[in-house]
Each structure stands twice: as C-alpha cells, then as structure tokens.
Amino acid sequence: MKVEERLSQKKKAVDRELELILPEEDSPLFQAMRYAVLSGGKRFRPLLALSSGECFGVSQDVLLPFACALELIHNYSLIHDDLPSMDNDDFRRGKPSCHKAFGEDIALLAGAALLTLAFEVLVRAPVSANLQPQKEQLIIEIGHLAGVRGMIGGQLMDITLSPEELTEETMHELILKKTGALIVASVKTGGLLGKAGNSEFKAIVQYGRNIGLAFQIRDDILDSEGEERREKNLSPNYVSLFGNEVSEQRLKSFVGIARSALEETSLESEELHYLASKLLEWP
Amino acid sequence: MKVEERLSQKKKAVDRELELILPEEDSPLFQAMRYAVLSGGKRFRPLLALSSGECFGVSQDVLLPFACALELIHNYSLIHDDLPSMDNDDFRRGKPSCHKAFGEDIALLAGAALLTLAFEVLVRAPVSANLQPQKEQLIIEIGHLAGVRGMIGGQLMDITLSPEELTEETMHELILKKTGALIVASVKTGGLLGKAGNSEFKAIVQYGRNIGLAFQIRDDILDSEGEERREKNLSPNYVSLFGNEVSEQRLKSFVGIARSALEETSLESEELHYLASKLLEWP
Numbered sequence: 163m164k165v166e167e168r169l170s171q172k173k174k175a176v177d178r179e180l181e182l183i184l185p186e187e188d189s190p191l192f193q194a195m196r197y198a199v200l201s202g203g204k205r206f207r208p209l210l211a212l213s214s215g216e217c218f219g220v221s222q223d224v225l226l227p228f229a230c231a232l233e234l235i236h237n238y239s240l241i242h243d244d245l246p247s248m249d250n251d252d253f254r255r256g257k258p259s260c261h262k263a264f265g266e267d268i269a270l271l272a273g274a275a276l277l278t279l280a281f282e283v284l285v286r287a288p289v290s291a292n293l294q295p296q297k298e299q300l301i302i303e304i305g306h307l308a309g310v311r312g313m314i315g316g317q318l319m320d321i322t323l324s325p326e327e328l329t330e331e332t333m334h335e336l337i338l339k340k341t342g343a344l345i346v347a348s349v350k351t352g353g354l355l356g357k358a359g360n361s362e363f364k365a366i367v368q369y370g371r372n373i374g375l376a377f378q379i380r381d382d383i384l385d386s387e388g389e390e391r392r393e394k395n396l397s398p399n400y401v402s403l404f405g406n407e408v409s410e411q412r413l414k415s416f417v418g419i420a421r422s423a424l425e426e427t428s429l430e431s432e433e434l435h436y437l438a439s440k441l442l443e444w445p
Numbered sequence: 446m447k448v449e450e451r452l453s454q455k456k457k458a459v460d461r462e463l464e465l466i467l468p469e470e471d472s473p474l475f476q477a478m479r480y481a482v483l484s485g486g487k488r489f490r491p492l493l494a495l496s497s498g499e500c501f502g503v504s505q506d507v508l509l510p511f512a513c514a515l516e517l518i519h520n521y522s523l524i525h526d527d528l529p530s531m532d533n534d535d536f537r538r539g540k541p542s543c544h545k546a547f548g549e550d551i552a553l554l555a556g557a558a559l560l561t562l563a564f565e566v567l568v569r570a571p572v573s574a575n576l577q578p579q580k581e582q583l584i585i586e587i588g589h590l591a592g593v594r595g596m597i598g599g600q601l602m603d604i605t606l607s608p609e610e611l612t613e614e615t616m617h618e619l620i621l622k623k624t625g626a627l628i629v630a631s632v633k634t635g636g637l638l639g640k641a642g643n644s645e646f647k648a649i650v651q652y653g654r655n656i657g658l659a660f661q662i663r664d665d666i667l668d669s670e671g672e673e674r675r676e677k678n679l680s681p682n683y684v685s686l687f688g689n690e691v692s693e694q695r696l697k698s699f700v701g702i703a704r705s706a707l708e709e710t711s712l713e714s715e716e717l718h719y720l721a722s723k724l725l726e727w728p
Contacts, residue, residue, distance in 0.1 A: 191593055191601045242557060245530075247549035266530035267604050270553075274525060275597045277557060281564040282588035285581060294577070298568060305565035310474055314558045318474045321550050 165436045169209060172222070176208040179226050180233065183283060194264040194272035195279075199237045202255040206377070206437070207232040210348035213433035214366055218356020227287035228300065228351045231280040235308050236344055238276035241269050243317065281305070293355060300354045307343040307350075316340025320397060328398055334375065337400075341381075342374025349373075365427040369434065372420035376441045379413045384445055417441055448719045452492060455505070459491040462509045463516065466566060477547040477555035478562075482520045485538040489660070489720070490515040493631035496716035497649055501639020510570035511583065511634045514563040518591050519627055521559035524552050526600065564588070576638060583637045590626040590633075599623025603680060611681055617658065620683075624664075625657025632656075648710040652717065655703035659724045662696045667728055700724055 163171075177200075184196050208229035215225040244251040244259040245266060252262050261269035284304065289297045306312060316339030323332060349370035353363045382400040401409045420438045424431065446454075460483075467479050491512035498508040527534040527542040528549060535545050544552035567587065572580045589595060599622030606615060632653035636646045665683040684692045703721045707714065 189593075189601065190605065191597070195593075238557075242553060245553065247528075247553060268601070270525060270528065270530060271597050271600055271604075274521075274557065274560060275593045277560055278588055278592040278597065282585060282592065285568070285584045285588065301568045302565060305561055305568065309561040309565065310472075310478075310558045314474070314554050314561065317554055318472065318551070322473065 165432045169213070169433055169436065172209055172212045173205050175222060175226065176205045176212070176229055176233065179230050183230055183234070183279070190264055190268050191271055191275060194260055194268050195276055197263060198241050198260045198272060199234065199276065201257060203233070203237070205233060207236055207344055207348040209437060210345060210370070210373070210434075211351040213431055213437065214349040214352025215356055216352070217366070217429055217431045217434070218352055218358050218362070220352060220356045224287075224289055224293070224355060225351065227283050228304075228355070229348075231283040231287075232304070232344060232348050232351070234276045234280035234283065235304070235313075238273040238280070239308075239313060239317070239344075241273040241276070245269060248317075248321070277308075289355070296354045296357060300351060303350055303354070304347045307347040312339055312343030312347075316343065325398060328403055330404070333400065333403060337375055337378040338371060341378040342371055345374040345377065346370040362427050362429060365423045365429055368423035369420045369429075369438070372416040372423070373438055373441070376413050376416040376420065376438070379409050379416070380441050383409050383413065414442060448715045452496075452716055452719065455492055455495045456488050458505060458509060459488045459495070459512055459516065462513050466513055466517070466562070473547055473551050474554055474558060477543055477551050478559055480546060481524050481543045481555060482517065482559065484540060486516070486520070488516060490519055490627060490631040492720060493628060493653070493656070493717075494634040496714055496720065497632040497635025498639055499635070500649075500712055500714045500717070501635055501641050501645075503635060503639045507570075507572055507576070507638060508634065510566050511587075511638070512631075514566040514570075515587070515627060515631050515634070517559045517563035517566065518587070518596075521556040521563070522591075522596060522600070522627075524556040524559070528552060531600075531604065560591075572638070579637045579640060583634060586633055586637070587630045590630040595622055595626030595630075599626065608681060611686055613687070616683065616686060620658055620661040621654060624661040625654055628657040628660065629653040645710050645712060648706045648712055651706035652703045652712075652721070655699040655706070656721055656724070659696050659699040659703065659721070662692050662699070663724050666692050666696065697725060 180199055184192070184199060186192070186196065211229040211232055212222060212225050216222075240254060241260045243249050244254055245261055251259050253259055257263075259269075260272060264272070281301070284301045287297065308314070310318075316336055319332070319336040320340055323336070346367055349366045352358075353366045358366060379400045383406065385399065400412075404412075417438050421435055424434055463482055467475070467482060469475070469479065494512040494515055495505060495508050499505075523537060524543045526532050527537055528544055534542050536542055540546075543555060547555070564584070567584045570580065591597070593601075599619055602615070602619040603623055606619070629650055632649045635641075636649045641649060662683045666689065668682065683695075687695075700721050704718055707717055
C-alpha cells in the first residue's frame with residue numbers, strides 16, 4: 163500500500179473512533195462538541211501519534227485513544243482561541259467558529275468539556291499491564307505539554323508579548339509552546355508506548371519540535387497577508403515579522419532538520435517523512 | 446482533639462499543598478491561577494475527600510493530591526462561570542472576580558490551565574501498587590463527574606432551561622449535576638481509595654448527593670434576595686422558585702437524609718456529621 167493510502171486509512175480510523183467518543187445526542191453542548199471536532203481537520207496530531215507508534219511496533223488499537231485525546235485537546239484550544247476575548251475569529255475551517263454557531267457560553271463549556279473528556283479517554287485507554295507505567299508517564303507528559311508550561315503558556319505569550327518583544331528567539335519559543343507542545347506530545351505518544359530507546363526517543367522529539375515549527379510557519383505563510391494583518395491589528399505572525407522569503411527558508415530548514423533526525427537514528431518511517439515533506443507543498 | 450480543630454488542621458494541610466502545586470511565578474497566568482485558588486474558599490470538597498477517606502482508613506498523604514485536584518477543578522469552574530458570557534459576576538468571595546482582576550483572556554486561560562493541572566496532579570498522585578486500579582477508577586469518575594454528564598452538564602442546564610422548565614425535578618437534577626457531582630466525586634475519593642464495601646460506598650454516595658443538594662440550597666438562601674434576582678434578570682435559584690420556607694425545610698431534610706445514610710451503615714465520622722450539620726447554621 164502506498165504511503166498516502168496508509169495515512170488515509172489511519173485518518174479514517176481516527177474519525178471512526180472520534181465518532182464513538184462523541185456520540186450524537188440531543189443537547190446543544192454535544193452538538194457544539196461534535197461540530198468542533200467532527201467537521202473537518204487534517205488529524206495531523208493523531209496521524210503523528212499513530213505513525214510514530216508504528217515505528218516502535220505499537221498496535222493501532224493501543225494508540226487510537228491517545229491519538230483521539232490529542233485531537234480533542236487540540237480542538238478545545240481552537241474553540242477557546244476563537245472566542246471574542248481571545249482571537250475573536252468568526253470562522254474556522256471555512257465555517258462559522260463554534261461560538262458563532264452555538265453562542266459564547268456554549269462554546270466555552272464545549273471547550274472545557276472536550277478537555278475534560280480528553281483526560282477521561284486517556285485514563286480509560288486500555289493497555290497491557292507492562293505498559294501501565296508508560297501510559298501514566300504519557301498522560302503526565304500530555305497534561306504538562308497542554309498546560310501552563312506548554313500550549314497554554316504559548317497562548318499566554320501570544321496575547322501578552324508586545325511587538326518589540328517578538329524577536330526570533332521569543333517567536334520560536336512561542337511557536338514551540340503554542341503549536342509545538344501538542345505536536346511533541348503526539349510523537350512522544352509513539353515513543354513512550356513503544357518504549358523507544360534513549361537516542362530514538364530524542365530523535366523523535368527532535369523531529370516533533372521541528373515539525374511543530376515548520377507547521378506553524380507554513381500556516382502563517384498560507385494565512386498571512388502581512389499587510390492585511392497590520393490593517394486588522396492582528397497579532398504579528400511569522401511572515402509579518404520576518405518576511406516571506408525568510409519564512410520559506412526557515413520552513414524548509416526545519417523540515418530538513420526533522421527528517422535528518424529520523425535518518426540519523428535510522429528510524430524508518432515513510433509516513434513520518436511524508437508528513438514532514440507535505441509541509442513543503444502548497445497549499 | 447475537637448472536630449473543629451481536626452477540620453481546621455485538614456484545611457491547613459490542603460492550603461499548604463495547594464501552595465506547593467501553584468508556586469509563585471512572574472507570569473500573569475500563574476498569578477491569576479493563584480488569585481483564584483489561594484484567596485479564600487472553605488475547601489469544602491477537599492475536606493469531604495479527606496474526612497471520607499479517613500473513615501475508610503486512608504492516610505492523609507495519599508488523599509491530599511486528590512483533594513487538591515478537586516479544589517482546582519472547582520475553582521476553574523468558578524472562573525469560567527463568572528465570565529461575562531456566563532453569569533457575568535464581577536465579584537467572588539468579596540473580591541473582584543478573576544476576569545475583573547486579570548482580564549477575560551487571562552481568566553479563560555487560567556481556568557483551562559487549572560483544569561489541565563488538576564488532571565496532571567491526579568495522574569501524578571502517588572499510591573501503592575495495590576491501589577493503582579482504584580486510583581485509575583477514581584480519575585475516570587472525577588473526569589466523568591466534572592464533564593458533560595456532571596458539572597458541565599449542570600452548567601448547561603443552568604444557561605439553557607427556560608423558567609417554565611424549572612420544576613422541582615429539573616431543579617434537583619440541575620443542582621445534583623452542577624454542584625452535587627463534584628461533591629459526590631469528593632466523597633467517592635475516600636470510598637474508592639479506602640476500598641469501601643458495597644453498602645458503605647452506597648451510603649457515602651447517598652451522603653454526598655444530599656450534602657450537595659443541601660449545600661446549594663443553603664447557598665441560594667444566603668445569596669437570594671428573590672426580588673433582586675428577578676430585577677437583575679438573573680436565572681432563578683431555589684429560593685426564587687420555591688420560596689424561603691420550602692427552601693429551609695428542604696435544606697433540613699437533605700441534611701437529615703445525608704446524616705441518616707451515615708448512621709444506617711454505622712459509618713462513624715464525627716467530621717462528616719459536623720460538615721453536614723454546619724450547613725444548618727447561619728450564615
């Protein structure tokens with residue numbers, strides 16, 4: 163089977179599992195949760211979790227709950243990020259954002275509910291007794307990377323840093339937290355559950371960090387009309403800060419580092435290479 | 446030692462532990478989290494967890510992380526509940542509410558961060574190997590009771606039910622979810638970690654449910670100037686719906702049922718009795 167096909171099958175498995183986790187119910191809260199999670203999305207984080215786990219011989223059944231929990235956390239953060247008191251975005255994936263469709267109060271609850279559900283799914287995830295310590299360590303890591311030292315810390319930087327404070331260094335730190343943390347959590351899922359050796363674990367984390375940087379820069383290139391951002395008074399993004407040319411160079415460079423990390427430790431994963439390379443294709 | 450003194454020592458232990466969980470840091474996010482959690486609060490849920498655990502012979506060291514996580518979840522829900530899109534409360538415990546003190550964006554993040562931290566604390570909680578299954582079951586229960594079928598479900602009812610839908614039955618369901626769920630989670634903490642037998646476990650849950658109802662009705666009596674609520678267009682509370690007299694009768698009756706549940710199974714806990722009876726004192 164070709165790599166695209168394997169990834170597409172993985173995506174389908176994730177979508178099926180998410181449907182089971184979020185059954186249809188006659189409640190605006192459930193509807194808002196389903197609306198946010200089930201209406202599109204590339205499932206980038208679940209795919210990273212499944213593909214990295216496969217590298218280390220973990221079965222898809224074991225990985226799926228963790229992969230889905232990461233997607234739930236990602237989607238809670240999008241709902242809350244879009245709220246008027248945050249980025250005030252009316253649209254998400256070409257559709258009205260959750261609070262536009264269901265109201266701010268329901269969107270707030272739906273976000274918190276997805277976060278709560280994510281941890282319930284994580285703790286419920288069935289693993290064999292000999293994987294129990296790795297499972298526990300992984301949930302702690304995911305909590306840590308989703309929290310104040312990770313994703314939420316990045317969101318804080320996003321709303322509090324003044325334009326003068328946005329140097330290359332702080333911008334990379336911001337991205338590594340806001341976007342990178344959950345992507346690193348995704349590849350750690352594979353590494354921890356697969357009991358990766360030290361150097362392999364380091365390599366997969368190195369891959370994750372650089373994929374995280376590349377992912378956000380690519381997003382900013384696609385999203386950015388630097389001019390328009392300034393006009394709209396949006397917070398600066400990578401392109402508005404460093405220009406298109408530099409951004410594209412960096413994107414290539416981070417993808418390159420990510421792929422080298424795999425090669426140096428002979429981690430063979432056509433899928434992880436493919437997911438990295440895809441970030442260089444447009445759109 | 447007298448019961449008040451024992452409870453006061455427990456409260457101090459909880460406050461010390463919460464200080465350790467939320468260290469001082471030079472970040473508005475940490476400050477907002479500390480502001481919300483460390484500035485007052487009766488620690489009712491942690492006390493229920495510690496006292497119920499003691500009934501079943503669980504040591505305080507084992508119980509403390511769970512007790513504190515419940516308090517973190519309680520406080521996240523208060524921050525989010527106070528937001529303008531929810532109850533729009535400017536004050537909490539006699540001080541500006543979190544978003545009034547730190548801004549809506551920081552308050553939103555602080556709430557989500559406390560929820561995330563709560564699960565990190567729960568999963569990190571050290572227990573002996575033979576308590577591992579109970580710990581896992583407890584975290585699942587807490588997630589469940591804090592989520593769409595519990596606390597968040599109650600908040601949803603609070604914002605979506607129309608006045609005509611607020612019968613005695615729906616009001617009790619609302620309270621049991623919005624307030625009761627986390628209180629039941631608190632007493633289940635003791636029951637599960639103490640490996641309570643079937644009938645004792647049922648009794649402690651029965652105690653928790655009725656304490657939850659009593660707690661909210663008492664809060665509504667203290668809080669309610671029925672007139673004022675209607676003027677301000679606030680959502681109805683127990684007193685504005687059923688009047689002062691009925692509310693006070695119910696309060697007494699629920700406290701009575703809670704205490705009987707303990708007595709019937711000979712669960713001896715002066716502290717649990719005391720915490721129940723305290724709900725009948727004013728203010």
